[in-house]
Amino acid sequence: MLIRTQFLYLACATFLAVIMLGRPSASLAEPLIQQWRTASGAKVLLVEDHAIPMLDIQVNFDAGSRYDAPSRSGLAAMTARILRTGTRATQGCLGLTEAQIENRVADIGGVISDTVDKDSAALHLRTLSTAPERDAALATFATLLQCPSFPKKKLDREKQRFITALKELSNRPQAQAEKAFSAAVFGVHPYGVSPDPKSISALTPAALSAFYQTHYDAQHAVLSIVGDCDRLQAERIAEQLMRALPRGMPRAELPPVVSLASPREIKVPHPALQAHILLGAPAIARGDPDYFALLVANQVLGGGTLISRLGHEVREQRGLSYGVYSAFVPAAQPGYFQISLQTQQGQAPKALAVVRETLAKFIAQGPTQAELEAAKNYLVNSYPLQLDSNRKRLEIVATIGFYGLPLDYLNTWTARVNAVTREEAQTAFAKHVNLSKMVTVLVGAPE
DSSP: OOSSOOHHHHHHTOOOOSSGGGSOOGGGSSOOOEEEEOTTOOEEEEEEOOSSSEEEEEEEESOOGGGOOGGGTTHHHHHHHHGGGBBOOBTTBOOOBHHHHHHHHHHTTOEEEEEEOSSOEEEEEEEEOSHHHHHHHHHHHHHHHHOBOOOHHHHHHHHHHHHHHHHHHTTOHHHHHHHHHHHHHHTTSGGGOOOOHHHHHTOOHHHHHHHHHHHOOGGGEEEEEEESOOHHHHHHHHHHHHTTSOOOOOOOOOOOOOOOSSOEEEEEOOOOSEEEEEEEEEOOBTTOTTHHHHHHHHHHHHSSTTTSHHIIIIIITTOOOSOEEEEEEOBSSOOEEEEEEEEEGGGHHHHHHHHHHHHHHHHHHOOOHHHHHHHHHHHHHHGGGTOOSHHHHHHHHHHHHHTTOOTTHHHHHHHHHHTOOHHHHHHHHHHHOOTTSOEEEEESOOO
């Protein structure tokens, strides 16, 4: 998972929260995650940490790019970005320009940023927890959330920036591969749609305002608070931020993610010296009961270049690539499984053949007992290094809240990893990965 808006991520149409929940921090090994709802219906999660005088707050709305209409791809991302470019003056809200917003936040040493992925739009505030700075930061943050003005000049500027980024990406082989992969794996589902200059150019302040009124409501919001804040303070903050959001409207009904019926290979010409190869298919949603078995199995297959099956066969034995990886990327609806690598153009057919042979053998036989134990040991022993700040803790708490994962998720994580058996890993992997129903994308491979 990402806090700042990243148009590169959106253009590539990829999910970047692949394994975050697989590696929690030692400091959250036994967290006290408190949860409640505000009077307006927003879900609130709090983790107190009084070690330093900092406070991190994130609001996740059910407002990801999966709600973009095909003719308005990029609408979700642009709506989140424009919230920080101006607000209207109403009862309880300050009328602020973009410069005033930036100055107010800078003066107190705070940071406000945003991120949008396929499932959610998130706005993040970092501030000192001392009362003067905290209160000033919260007042500005609440105004952004509750009273955006969607100024046309700022929208025109951001649209041009977005379009420029898309055009730059259009020449990059990895971006082309990701875009083609998402489109092929998800088809007409919104997960497979990527922004394009035409759809971005068509966005208007009215369209952004309508999206905001529909999707930025408290009933579908998750507010996560981590840092120097007690329960009483957190309750006051939550009410301040959530009380005056839009009423919201019914969400558009989304189609299901459909499994692929047959294999498909897509070749995209490109003059790059390296061929970029992606293989994959739809896989699992967040909360799938097979997640931990797949986490361990994937660690054996391609979780690390030097200690994985794919790394051994493709890199160590044959020298066909510097790095080859595999991952399950869960989402609100089924996400995807993907294998990725780069190799010299002339070696692409051989590298692809080795990957497919290795994957077929793994599907049929699964990991050995020694590989399984090594993978579990690596996951369990390495996770304390993964989350070492309030900001990182905030992201995992927000993910738990948004996807409705159990509040004891982190407490039971190690036990659930250690409990995976070889048979469970093999059965789960064979259940969710079928080599005969997989997309292969080659960008820059020889004809």
